Amino acid sequence: MPGADTRTSLHYAPFPVTLVSGAGARLTDLDGHQYLNLQGDYTAGLYGHTNPAIAAALRGAIDRGVRLGGPHPDLHEYAALLCERFPSLDRVRFTNSGTESNIMALSLARAATGRTKVLVFDGGYHGGVIDFSTDDRRLNLPFEWVIGSYNDGDDVQRVFETHGTELAAVLVEPAQAAGGALAGTRDFLNELREGCDRHGVVLIFDEVVTSRLAPGGLQSTLGITADLTTLGKYLGGGASFGAFGGRAELMDLFDPRREDGLHHAGTNNNNVLSMAAGLTGLRDVFSADVCAELNERGERLRGRLNDVARSRGSAAQVTGVGSVMNIHFQRGPISRRADLAVTPRAARTLFHLEMLLHGFYLASRGMIALSLEVSDEDGEEFVDAFTSFLERYDVVLA
Numbered sequence: 001m002p003g004a005d006t007r008t009s010l011h012y013a014p015f016p017v018t019l020v021s022g023a024g025a026r027l028t029d030l031d032g033h034q035y036l037n038l039q040g041d042y043t044a045g046l047y048g049h050t051n052p053a054i055a056a057a058l059r060g061a062i063d064r065g066v067r068l069g070g071p072h073p074d075l076h077e078y079a080a081l082l083c084e085r086f087p088s089l090d091r092v093r094f095t096n097s098g099t100e101s102n103i104m105a106l107s108l109a110r111a112a113t114g115r116t117k118v119l120v121f122d123g124g125y126h127g128g129v130i131d132f133s134t135d136d137r138r139l140n141l142p143f144e145w146v147i148g149s150y151n152d153g154d155d156v157q158r159v160f161e162t163h164g165t166e167l168a169a170v171l172v173e174p175a176q177a178a179g180g181a182l183a184g185t186r187d188f189l190n191e192l193r194e195g196c197d198r199h200g201v202v203l204i205f206d207e208v209v210t211s212r213l214a215p216g217g218l219q220s221t222l223g224i225t226a227d228l229t230t231l232g233k234y235l236g237g238g239a240s241f242g243a244f245g246g247r248a249e250l251m252d253l254f255d256p257r258r259e260d261g262l263h264h265a266g267t268n269n270n271n272v273l274s275m276a277a278g279l280t281g282l283r284d285v286f287s288a289d290v291c292a293e294l295n296e297r298g299e300r301l302r303g304r305l306n307d308v309a310r311s312r313g314s315a316a317q318v319t320g321v322g323s324v325m326n327i328h329f330q331r332g333p334i335s336r337r338a339d340l341a342v343t344p345r346a347a348r349t350l351f352h353l354e355m356l357l358h359g360f361y362l363a364s365r366g367m368i369a370l371s372l373e374v375s376d377e378d379g380e381e382f383v384d385a386f387t388s389f390l391e392r393y394d395v396v397l398a
């Protein structure tokens, strides 16, 4: 593997620690060091490392036989559950990743509208080939992208006036995840909804991350319904996963009984391991109440960290929604990627490595995604480590 790596977001200098096992919320590396896992596999690890219900579901699926090569009960039950849980889904289809779900949703929007352009936002991340969270966009798919400014209603107006009738879709995260855990404002997302309605554009909410932030997905708390919604990560219960769905009249274009049906294939779309683990996780573990509690725990932790930074007057703050957050070493309001340009890269690196040394595993960019296994007490330990970090390094952060 080039650079001994196959997932760039996991690489950091001089080299990432090699992990050999996980139990509950704790990780153990090859040298025997233990870490509290706050990185939560970039939100996919919502159930922790050893959830017994999910382990039993996976064992059950293996015992019933893998690679059945046909529809099976878990597939149908999971599709029904997703549609029940996420009100924006009349119909759903499965894929293998969030990236693939976004590609399918965009391709569906282009086929349904006969248009080609897609509005996305600076700071948005929708997969390795639909990535606007950095300046390097060389790997992006050659769609006709129009790149708007996140949380910027005036820019939305301008884009719709210029490109409205040529847009097939708007693809947006209701809160940008990789872009720095930045919440989308209700006004901004409403403007998108209204612009799409005015111009016949398909509104796609990428809820690959944000679907875990409220029982019906973040759009349900915002009261804004997308035409298509994309899902992934934790909804596979630990196995590879993706799904997309939405309004019946769009999704029914995939009905294989139709003469003019769109062909959506994928060898692993119905694989028994993802279906069993995903279904069990959402049905038996991540109930609406558990979802609400996890996100309250996240709000409490974020509040505590921000209180510490504020009371010390440190150049540090934590953005985010519920159980997903990001630490930024800067002052002042942050509502879009451009605002993050002033965070010194060195501060981020220093914090990440210091936290590793103190037994806290988080994403090198400062992202935290709580799993169900991370308790308030674990959170307090991290608050102490964050406080000590600021006490020691405030002078160089300022």
Ligand SMILES: Cc1ncc(COP(=O)(O)O)c(C=O)c1O
Binding pocket: 042, 096, 097, 098, 099, 100, 102, 125, 126, 127, 128, 173, 177, 178, 206, 207, 208, 209, 232, 233, 241, 242
């Ligand atoms: C918002 C969002 N969409 C899509 C993706 C891509 O999902 P996957 O890595 O499963 O392809 C990610 C992954 O980080 C994401 O954060």
